[in-house]
Amino acid sequence: MxxxxxxxxxxxxxxxxxxxxxxxxxxxxxxxxxxxxxxxxxxxxxxxxxxxxTAQANLPAKAASTKVAEIQDAATKGRPKTDQADVVLVRAAGLSAADSAAVTRARAAVADLVGKVPHLAKPDGVVASKDGKAALFSVDVNALTKDQSDADGDAVKAIRKAVAGPVKEAGDGLEVKVTGAAALSADGGIxxxxxxxxxxxxxxxxxxxxxxxxxxxxxxxxxxxxxxxxxxxxxxxxxxxxxxxxxxxxxxxxxxxxxxxxxxxxxxxxxxxxxxxxxxxxxxxxxxxxxxxxxxxxxxxxxxxxxxxxxxxxxxxxxxxxxxxxxxxxxxxxxxxxxxxxxxxxxxxxxxxxxxxxxxxxxxxxxxxxxxxxxxxxxxxxxxxxxxxxxxxxxxxxxxxxxxxxxxDPVAIVKGQKDSVVGRHLVVAHFPAGATDPLTVLSPPDEAAKVASVASGTPQVAAVQAADPVGRYSATDVTLSVPPYGSQGYDVLKDLRGRLDAQAPGALVGGGPAVQYDxxxxxxxxxxxxxxxxxxxxxxxxxxxxxxxxxxxxxxxxxxxxxxxxxxxxxxxxxxxxxxxxxxxxxxxxxxxxxxxxxxxxxxxxxxxxxxxxxxxxxxxxxxxxxxxxxxxxxxxxxxxxxxxxxxxxxxxxxxxxxxxxxxxxxxxxxxxxxxxxxxxxxxxxxxxxxxxxxxxxxxxxxxxxxxxxxxxxxxxx
Known part of the structure; x- marks a missing residue:
């Protein structure tokens, strides 16, 4: 050579x-x-x-979801940000009374972690699926941006350990998975x-x-x-x-x-x-x-x-x-x-x-x-x-x-069939497809009622719920009945934005699905x-x-x-x-x-x-x-x-x-x-x-x- x-x-x-x-x-x-x-x-x-x-990293500056994220960041500047962990429990044959008791004990076990596991908040109430086969409760992980990844990992690990005992006591057939943004971060981080x-x-x-x-x-x-x-x-x-x-x-x-x-x-x-x-x-x-x-x-x-x-x-x-x-x-x-x-x-x-x-x-x-x-x-x-x-x-x-x-779709960042991925599929199978990833609509307070009305009348919207205000804006969570990440969800998003532009021009549609669409x-x-x-x-x-x-x-x-x-x-x-x-x-x-x-x-x-x-x-x-x-x-x-x-x-x-x-x-x-x-x-x-x-x-x-x-x-x- x-x-x-x-x-x-x-x-x-x-x-x-x-x-x-x-x-x-x-x-x-x-x-x-x-x-x-x-x-x-x-x-x-x-x-x-x-x-x-953050959400803004891959977004153009003028996108509506960017503006929503910026408003949210400004309202919580210097304060912890939130990632959500969703605990889903499923029995294919339908939840029994013993299973429901196990769900209650699992939620209580997670509640006992508050104060012991840093950044972990009190869990929300239990929501049962309409088919009677699943139950879901959520818990927030609140941490500063620089600490969020480590906080998610520690919290999700503790939650999984806490819910394992009550589920085991319920006997074979009751499946539990921890999913949501916090779990996806823990399972699929860099x-x-x-x-x-x-x-x-x-x-x-x-x-x-x-x-x-x-x-x-x-x-x-x-x-x-x-x-x-x-x-x-x-x-x-x-x-x-x-x-x-x-x-x-x-x-x-x-x-x-x-x-x-x-x-x-x-x-x-x-x-x-x-x-x-x-x-x-x-x-x-x-x-x-x-x-x-x-x-x-x-x-x-x-x-x-x-x-x-x-x-x-x-x-x-x-x-x-x-x-x-x-x-x-x-x-x-x-x-x-x-x-x-x-x-x-x-x-x-x-x-x-x-x-x-x-x-x-x-x-x-x-x-x-x-x-x-x-x-x-x-x-x-x-x-x-x-x-x-x-x-x-x-x-x-x-x-x-x-x-x-x-x-x-956020689950695409995780290798293999880890708990967060399987859990996400279980949530989609038994709850409205967008249950854990709603759209967030911010609007001037005088347009909040119109936003709720327009969103409720939009096809493929499963639920509309008022959320805590963000700074000077009213907030509304919009849950889709179709998968929020993909062509069906994006079509609903475009339809909703078009309707709001005409009837509530001050409204901005953001949230996870909107971020990914933009x-x-x-x-x-x-x-x-x-x-x-x-x-x-x-x-x-x-x-x-x-x-x-x-x-x-x-x-x-x-x-x-x-x-x-x-x-x-x-x-x-x-x-x-x-x-x-x-x-x-x-x-x-x-x-x-x-x-x-x-x-x-x-x-x-x-x-x-x-x-x-x-x-x-x-x-x-x-x-x-x-x-x-x-x-x-x-x-x-x-x-x-x-x-x-x-x-x-x-x-x-x-x-x-x-x-x-x-x-x-x-x-x-x-x-x-x-x-x-x-x-x-x-x-x-x-x-x-x-x-x-x-x-x-x-x-x-x-x-x-x-x-x-x-x-x-x-x-x-x-």
Whole structure:
């Protein structure tokens, strides 16, 4: 997988100056990074307390449900918020007198917890189902937002333990489950992100050990990665303080994005540095050439990802809009860390850092990987049929999209058939479908009576009940007789809003179902804006970098096809795992990352191919480019896919879905699109790939000793 390094011009570029600076200032660079880590670590640790997973996080600012949530927050500012736990008891044959007594004892047992379990309120009265088979009572968990998740977990655990005794005394057949928002939070929370970090770091260490085959070398990229992660989390904490919405999903993605891309950049730099050590007398000279050849491609890659992420600022969803800057600062931290701290560490240890396979100038070189060159030759023999075959395979994978189902039902965030999920199904089976998730209508007091009248006359409304006032507004709970999350419930919501707009124009309809409906509407709008925006921005950036139009179009189209195929395969995977659906806003998360990261690897390949084609022509340039970049880029893809795959270990389904889809997409892009489809497409087009620039093939006499510019991207991939 090695190449013979080319002869380079005298060191005059920024990369050469950076290498010379690092030679005499390596201790200073290490000291600066150490000071930064010490200073930024407390700010990094504070990020967990600044995440925003409230209803407003995924909503557009002007949505009615957003305004309801804001009014509720303003009315309870500084006071605890409430999550509800619902205890449902069911006997399929009908509740007996003994069962009713057990229900009473279960409620009393929960009431006894008040004062003993923090944040737990007195339970409401028992409600019996009309079919006589179920009973339900609710209990509130009141806590400050920052403590709500822990409070829900402790309270639900205590409630489940308390009701188990009375139910057991009633004999077999009486089933009890605890569901509701508090139970869903307890069963399906984001989980411990320290576990995610440990899993991801373990993956990185294993891959680095396998690639470098050194008990020492893997430590240096890992140090740079950890330092970059601390810096990225600290900057993200600053973004949260500045008003950007940072959710738990964003922080989880931040962790794996930094670990994956940081390791990728390190693989590219160390790979080229090792090659140059075999041809240069000193590590400083080798590092100068390695940086000169790697920095343009890494910087171009980072710029592409950053620009793609910043497109998210055009989103209506606050969470999606906040993710853009979060991902951008993460990539920036990675770039700075791996082109300053990592080279300084490598220069500090010199050649012994590669022990036991120490590269020395006396060693011979291989002209790239024979395996990857063989793959290239196979593709080159019949590029058109190979390209068609790859497209057909990707198209077949796209058929998996037929199994895709969007669902913003809160139970969809919980893996498996946990108590909260089963309990929710029991409630829906025996009570009005919207019993535990009513709509909340806020209105001026003089419109309260009209709101109640209009809601009562709306089809598919099961019950209307006045609730406690919220600030200056009257509140009305509206229970639906159809499932509140889904097309039936959303149709009722739209009907109710239309009626209220005409007869009680001051009324605002919010509550859980309204939040999810407005979130889905915002996601639909964001998809129509962001998908073409990201594609156009990425296309423009690549066109500027490679100074061509045809090749960038090929790269973007193949990456878009790869996204669709990956999404189809991921949909089949989610269906097999029993996930009930995907939240409406998540496909955009997956799209943006797969497009940006997929193009990322293609930049490394296409840049190197163009560089080689200057003297060898497109055919031989493709074979050489693939042979010298294949191994390291594939290793980088495996690292990135593995780190994102670690997200699937978290109990929170949306995060697991994002992680698994991106992992599938990166592997698909690494092993099929970049390896087969892109080479086949460019070989089929020939020298027209570089239109409208001067044909690379006609530039065979060009001086290859000139320093690389940002357009000569692929040098770093070798």
């Amino acid at each position: 090695l190449q013979t390094p080319s002869v380079d011009a005298p060191p005059t570029g920024p990369a050469d100056r950076l290498a010379r600076t690092l030679r005499w200032a390596r201790w200073l660079v290490l000291a600066i990074w150490l000071a930064l880590v010490v200073v930024l670590n407390p700010l990094s640790d504070s990020l967990g307390g600044k995440t925003n997973d 989980g411990d992100q320290n576990t995610l970090l440990l899993i991801s770091l373990s993956i990185v260490v294993v891959v680095l050990l396998l690639v470098y085959r050194s008990p020492v070398l893997w430590i240096f990229p890992l140090i740079g990665t950890i330092a970059s992660l601390i810096a990225a989390k600290a900057m993200t904490s600053g973004l949260a303080s500045a008003g950007f919405t940072v959710t738990s999903i964003s922080t989880a993605i931040l962790t794996v994005l930094v670990l994956g891309t940081s390791t990728d950049y390190a693989l590219l730099l160390v790979h080229r540095y090792r090659e140059e050590l075999r041809a240069r007398p000193t590590p400083v000279e080798a590092m100068a050439v390695a940086l000169r050849r790697t920095l343009p491609s890494v910087a171009a890659s980072a710029a592409t990802v950053v620009c793609g992420m910043l497109c998210l600022l055009a989103a209506q969803s606050a969470a999606l809009r906040g993710l853009g800057p979060v991902a951008a600062v993460a990539i920036a931290a990675v770039l700075v860390g791996q082109v300053t701290l990592l080279p300084a560490l490598l220069l500090l240890v010199g050649r012994p850092g590669f022990w036991p396979l120490v590269p020395r100038p006396t060693e011979g070189h291989e002209e790239g990987s024979r395996a990857w060159r063989s793959i290239g030759q196979w593709v080159a023999r019949r590029p058109v049929p190979v390209a068609i075959g790859a497209v057909v395979l990707l198209g077949a994978a796209c058929t998996g999209l037929a199994s895709l189902h969007t669902s913003n 979130t889905a509407q915002a996601a639909d709008r964001d998809a129509k804006v962001l998908i073409p925006l990201v594609l156009v921005v990425v296309l423009i950036i690549i066109s500027i970098l490679v100074r061509a139009l045809v090749a960038p179009v090929v790269l973007v189209l193949t990456t878009a096809l790869s996204f669709a195929a990956a999404f189809g395969l991921a949909s089949l995977l989610w269906h097999a795992l029993g996930y009930p659906g995907i939240e409406a806003q998540l496909p955009l998360y997956i799209f943006v990352f797969l497009i940006a990261l997929g193009v990322d690897y293609n930049i490394f390949l296409i840049g190197r191919v163009r560089e080689e084609a200057r003297t060898l022509g497109i055919h031989e340039g493709m074979l050489r480019g693939l042979s010298v970049t294949g191994g390291v880029i594939t290793a980088a893809g495996v690292v990135l896919a593995s780190t994102f795959g670690a997200l699937s270990r978290l109990p929170y389904v949306p995060v697991a879905q994002v992680g698994s889809a991106i992992a599938v997409g990166v592997l698909l892009d690494t092993l099929l699109v970049r390896t087969v489809l892109v080479p086949a497409g460019l070989l089929a087009l020939g020298e027209r790939s570089w239109w409208p620039s001067t044909s690379a093939g006609r530039a065979r006499g060009a001086d290859r000793t000139a320093p690389s510019s940002a357009a000569d991207l692929g040098q770093g991939a070798g």
